[in-house]
Amino acid sequence: MTINIEKLPREKVFRDPIHNYIHVQHKVILDLINTKEFQRLRRVKQLGTSSFTFQGAEHSRFTHCMGVYEITRLICDNFQRNYPSVTDDDGLWNDDERIVALCAALLHDLGHGPYSHAFEHIFNTDHEQWTQQIITSPETEINQVLRQVSSDFPEKVASVIAKTYENKQVVQMISSQIDADRMDYLLRDAYFTGTKYGMFDLTRILRVMRPYKGGIAFDANGMHAVEDYVLSRFQMYQQVYFHPVSRGMEVVLTKLLRRAKDLYEHNQMNGFEMPSLLVPFFENRVNINDYLALDDGILNTYFTLWLDYPDEILKDLSYKFLTRKPFKSAQYTEETQDKLPKLADIVEVAGFDKQYYTSTNTSYDLPYDVYNPRKHKSRTQIEIMQNDGSLIELSTVSRLVNALTGKILGDERFYFPKAMLEEHSDDIFSEEYTKFQKHIYNDMII
Structure with missing residues (x-):
């Protein structure tokens, strides 16, 4: 088949705070950047509600995707320079794979919806499936650009996202425990949140990456740079991505969307500003155009309109989200989770509908895992290549990584209105507030 x-x-360059210059050398990449589907990513925040905690975290999925493309380009350059394939079965880098790798890197987050994960939970969407659908649908500009390379090229790019592409080196560049995606978002998110947890030596890691028949490995003399990356990722999850206040705002957003959906399903949005762009999601009949019509700004506009909505819950939750009024939280454990229904009941007696004003939120991460073929979604382990060419799994030679391997870390929190922690001496429900606070401070971890 002819490849164009x-x-x-x-060469065209884009200025970037992380990579200095992002270099574009292929027409297909520039054409993809200029499509309406890719430009939409400018209007979707990379970190969702984290910007309510870290005020600098206003960067977009667009900038992140550009960064993932650039790191992938650097990997391809390194492989072609130092490990070019000579024979078909030598396990080295075939540079014919470059363009599919670059396109998959650029487009890997194409299917993210507004406020990503909260939106996915409410409307049961999957951004990876939407990414593949946008790439393969003849309706999209993205598909039309990819088809100019070859008629089957969109399916090839989509298979990289699906992790079914035959060349495992390409798949692992985009999706593995140390890939271009993770490396860019750690550095980018650390920069824009003003934290240092996600900093690691990208230049060194790229230098010690090498292809082999089974995928990608790392030279033994670069093991400590890889080790530092794993620890940086662990710290970013615990200190930034799992921050209780960011999650408190995500709970408000989740409950807000849930209330809007419930009102629509009970025909209580008639006669007011109808959220027409959300209706397909309320009715579970979403097509590509419906999906691509949404971004963070669209949701924020609806929330602003709902400040005047007659339903007090929708109005209040909209106000809380737009003016940064997160729910408060307390950490619970297996020993204390049986108290949660009682706490929710107290919140309801105090005048808050517990369905919309209480929630549990669980945030756990597995910093590093070893390959287990029996798992439903097994992870590609990080391989260290010895001087004799043999491979050894990272955690067997790193005590630090071994200490994190297979350990799911995070916490479980019960979220509730901030008012439950305030003084209400003249309130008829003051006894309930006192009772709630007694349970929280005695039994939970604030």
């Missing part, structure tokens, strides 16, 4: 890979007359 046209180079630009002159």
Whole structure:
């Protein structure tokens, strides 16, 4: 099949705070960047509600995707320079795979919806499936651009996202325990949140990456750089991504969308501003155009309109989200989780509908795992290549990584209105507030 890979007359560069310059050399990459589907990612925040905690975290999925593309380009350059394939079965890098790797890297987050994970939970969407659908649908500009390379090229790119592409080196560049996606978002998110937890030596890691028949490995003399990356990722999850206040705002957002959906299903949105772009999601009949019509700004506009909505719960939750009024939280354990129904009941007696004003939120991460073929979603372990060419799994040679291997870390929190912790001496429910606070401070971890 004829492959059309046209180079630009002159390399185009994009300024970037993480990578300095992002280099675009292929026409297909520039054409993909200019599609309406990719430009939409400018209007979707990378970190969702984390910007309510870390005020600098206003960066977008667009900038992240550009960064993942650039890291993938650097990997391809390194492989072609130092490990070019000579024979078909030598396990080294075949540079014919470059363009599919670059396109998959650029488009890997194409299917993210507004406020990503909260939106997915309410409307049961999967951004990876939507990414594949946008790439393979003839309706999209993305598909039309990819088909200019070859008629089956969109399916090839989508298979990289699905992790079914035949070349495991390409798949692992985009999706593994140490890939271009993770490396960019750790550095980018650390930069924009103003934290240092996610910093690691990207230059060194790229230098020690090498292809082999089974995928990608790392030279033994670069093991400590890889080890540092794993620890940085662990710290970012615990200190930034799992921050209780960010999760408190995500709970408000989740309950807000849930209330809007419930009102619509009970025909209580008639006669007011109908959220027409959300209706397909309320009715579970979403097509590609419906999905791509949404971004963070669209949701925020609806929330602003709902400040005047006659339903007090929708109005209040909209106000809380737009003015940064997160729910408060207390950490619970297996020993104390049996108290949660009682706490929720107290919240309801105090005047808050517990369905919309209480929630549990669980945030756990597995910092590093070893390959287990019996798992439903087994992870590709990090392989260290010895001087004799043999491979050894990272945690067997790193005590630090071994200490994190297979350990699911995080916490479980019960979220509730901040008012439950305030003084209400003149309130008829003051006794309930006191009772709630007694349970929280005596039994839970604030």
